[in-house]
Each structure stands twice: as C-alpha cells, then as structure tokens.
Amino acid sequence: MKKITIAIMIIAIFLAGCSRQSTTEQAEKEYKIGIMLSDAGLGDESFNDSAFQGLEQARDELGVLFDYKEAADGNYEEKITELVKEKYDLIIGLGFSVKDALESVAKQYPEQQFLLIDEQSELENIISLTFKEQEGSFLVGMVAAMASKTGKIGFVGGVDTPLIHHFEMGYIDGAKHYNPEIEIVTEYVGSFDDAEAGSAIAADFIKNDVDFLYHAAGFSGFGMIKKAEEAGVFAAGVDSDQFFIAEKTVVTSMLKNVNTAVFQIAQTLQEEGSISEKSYLFGLSEEGVGLAPIRNITLTAEQQAAIEKAQEEIVSGKITVTSEKENSQ
Structure with a gap:
C-alpha cells in the first residue's frame, strides 16, 4: 500500500511540474x-x-x-x-x-x-x-442635428456596401431622433482613398446649405473634412478622433475602437x-464604439442629457438602431 501511495505522489509531483513548465513556456x-x-x-x-x-x-x-x-x-x-x-x-x-x-x-x-x-x-x-457602427453613428447624428443651423446635414460614404450602411443609417436615425424635421443628404465616393472626390462631394453639399458633414470614407473622408474646414462648416470624423485634422471644424468623431x-x-x-x-x-456596451470629446460647439445641459439618455437606451435595448437599408444587397 505504501508503494502505491508513494507512486501516486511521484506522478502528481511530475504532472504538477509539467503543468508549471507548460505555463512558464507559454508565458x-x-x-x-x-x-x-x-x-x-x-x-x-x-x-x-x-x-x-x-x-x-x-x-x-x-x-x-x-x-x-x-x-x-x-x-x-x-x-x-x-x-x-x-x-x-x-x-x-x-x-x-x-x-x-x-x-x-x-x-x-x-x-x-x-x-x-x-x-x-x-x-x-x-x-x-x-x-455596431450604427450605435456610435446614432450619437454623431444627434450631435449633427444639435449643431446644424440650416437644418441640413450630410453623409459621405466610401464604397456603397452593407458595412458603410451601418454608419449612414445610424447617423440618420440619431439625427431624426433629436430633430424629426432634419434633412439628411448622402452620397458615396466609390473609394476609400480619393481625397479629391471626397472634397468635391463636400463642396456640392455645402453649396446646398449643408452645414454639418459626417463620413465613413477613409482617406476620401479626409478630403471631406478639409473642404468643410475651408468652407467654415462643421464636420465629424470616424474610427479615430480626427479633431487634429481640422481643429476648428471637427466637432466630434465616431470612435470605432479597433485599437x-x-x-x-x-x-x-x-x-x-x-x-x-x-x-x-x-458595440456601445462593450466600449467598441463611442463618441470622441465634443469640441467647437457648446451643448446645453438638456442636449448633453439627451445624448446620455439615448446611449443608455441603446445599451438597454430600448432604442434599436437601424443598420441596414431596405432592399440593400
């Protein structure tokens, strides 16, 4: 019996040693x-x-x-x-x-x-x-509707795909949540790396009284932001905090925390x-998306509370944000 007990103890010690070695090697x-x-x-x-x-x-x-x-x-x-x-x-x-x-x-x-x-x-x-890009974009849409003086805001997409629709539809939902009468115009560049085309679309929007622009267009969106800066209208960035691209123009950015x-x-x-x-x-509940700090405009206490309430209701499921276009492929 003693021999069996000793044998079991030896095996246990051996296995424990192997486990420690495996953990150490992994570390x-x-x-x-x-x-x-x-x-x-x-x-x-x-x-x-x-x-x-x-x-x-x-x-x-x-x-x-x-x-x-x-x-x-x-x-x-x-x-x-x-x-x-x-x-x-x-x-x-x-x-x-x-x-x-x-x-x-x-x-x-x-x-x-x-x-x-x-x-x-x-x-x-x-x-x-x-x-859940639509959730963060919803909050950007609310900010855009709060900031707009003309009642017209715009969205510039890169390539027209279901993914980019998440940004567009969330933006529209958020803007209309705050101001049901807001007008939103959208256009797609067809590319994520054509800053000149992004700038040209922004110029057309601005000529038609759009005074807040949001993009999901990569480097094409860089062109949009620079045109907004040139024209003296507001813009929102995407994915990361793009404030430093145009410090007097970018109000906020939809943070997509890929990092x-x-x-x-x-x-x-x-x-x-x-x-x-x-x-x-x-999504918002996992801190995968969100809003960058709001700059260049001052929200009222009521507006700030409205954004916070909307975020809470999205997380709780009370607000369901649209992510897809009807009949989109």
Whole structure:
C-alpha cells in the first residue's frame, strides 16, 4: 500500500511540474501577429492607424511582436501568403476588402489562424470581429442635428456596401431622433482613398446649405473634412478622433475602437496561446464604439442629457438602431 501511495505522489509531483513548465513556456513565448492593412494603408488617420496603434500597445505592454503589409496594387492574397510563410501565430485581415483574399489563403493553410476585422467568415480557421457602427453613428447624428443651423446635414460614404450602411443609417436615425424635421443628404465616393472626390462631394453639399458633414470614407473622408474646414462648416470624423485634422471644424468623431479590440485579441493570444472564440461583436456596451470629446460647439445641459439618455437606451435595448437599408444587397 505504501508503494502505491508513494507512486501516486511521484506522478502528481511530475504532472504538477509539467503543468508549471507548460505555463512558464507559454508565458515566455514571444507571440507574433501579422496584419494585412486595408486599401488606404498606414497613415489614413482612421481605420488602419487605429489597428496599428492596438498592435503597438500590445508590443509595448505585452511584448507581442508584429509586422504589417500593405498592398497598393490590391494584391492582398500575395501579401497575406507572405505573412503565412513568415510564421505568425495570428494573421489579421483588416477590412471587408481583404475578405476574399484572406479566405482564399485560409483555405490553402487550414492550420493557420486568421482574424477578419469588419466582416464575417464561415471558415473554421478565420475568427470574425465586427462592430455596431450604427450605435456610435446614432450619437454623431444627434450631435449633427444639435449643431446644424440650416437644418441640413450630410453623409459621405466610401464604397456603397452593407458595412458603410451601418454608419449612414445610424447617423440618420440619431439625427431624426433629436430633430424629426432634419434633412439628411448622402452620397458615396466609390473609394476609400480619393481625397479629391471626397472634397468635391463636400463642396456640392455645402453649396446646398449643408452645414454639418459626417463620413465613413477613409482617406476620401479626409478630403471631406478639409473642404468643410475651408468652407467654415462643421464636420465629424470616424474610427479615430480626427479633431487634429481640422481643429476648428471637427466637432466630434465616431470612435470605432479597433485599437482596443486588436489589443484585447493580442492579450487573449498571449494568455491562451490561441483564440478559441469564433466571433466577436463590439458595440456601445462593450466600449467598441463611442463618441470622441465634443469640441467647437457648446451643448446645453438638456442636449448633453439627451445624448446620455439615448446611449443608455441603446445599451438597454430600448432604442434599436437601424443598420441596414431596405432592399440593400
């Protein structure tokens, strides 16, 4: 009996030692993340830069290594394949424009784990991470309706897709929630990297008495903001706080906290060694979207209270924000 007891104790000690060794090895491993940026690339003052900031935070606070790829020629598949061959623990595809290429590569490398941001995939080795952009845009719409003197506000979209409809429809809902009589005009650039086209659309809007502009158009939206600055009308940025693009023009921005989401994914990777969840959805309640500080206008106490109340009611489910256009593809 004593021999059996001693044997059990030896096995238990051995297993405990193995467990400690495994945990230590996981903690000591340097995890590597590769990211395929979307078409506008680094320096867009928006979506790409925000994701990059999240990876920088993961590097500085967690010791996670990372690198990025850009595809000016649109050949995402080639660049994603390069990331696979460079042996990253997780490869991120940023934006819906990357989806087809990411899925193509994922099928060729089923053992590689991928993360697709801003779109959903059914492939087993692709994790999907999306946002409730309509919720944050609802709050921007309320601010726009509060700030407008002409009763006309505008929205500039990049590419006309269901994702960008989230921003547009939320903006419309929020504006009409505060002022049912507000007039909203919308137009799509057809691109996320054409600042001149964004500027031209903004100029047309402004000629027709639009005095507040909001965009979901990447670098095309940069052109919109600069035209608003030139004309002396207000604008709202998107994805990150774009106040510093035009400090007398940008009233607020719809924060799409891609940096927060990317950092959380990196943290999970480091702690668990892989990502077990198949999908993530970030809205107001998860602090995935929100409003940047309001500048250049002063809200009344009643207006500030209205925004806070709307946010609470969205989180509680009392307000359901429209995210899709009727008959949209």
